[in-house]
Amino acid sequence: MPSLEADAIVRPREPGGYLPVNDVPRERETRMISPEERAQIEQELKAARDRQASAGPPGARDR
Secondary structure, three states: OOOOOOOOOOOOOOOOOOOOOOOOOOOOOOOOOOHHHHHHHHHHHHHHHHHHHHOOOOOOOOO
16 A cells, blocks of 8 residues: 655656667658758758748738
């Protein structure tokens, strides 16, 4: 029977967020993107950012 004393240590019902020592995550099911694919995505994002920046502040064309 658990201790009902006021100074008793309260332990959480759920285990902590750390994996047990010998429990390792399983292999990825999806592949990682290649450096070439990453560079392509970065270029596309930069181009989109530049297009938005050159369009001016929001609402400027509505006037």
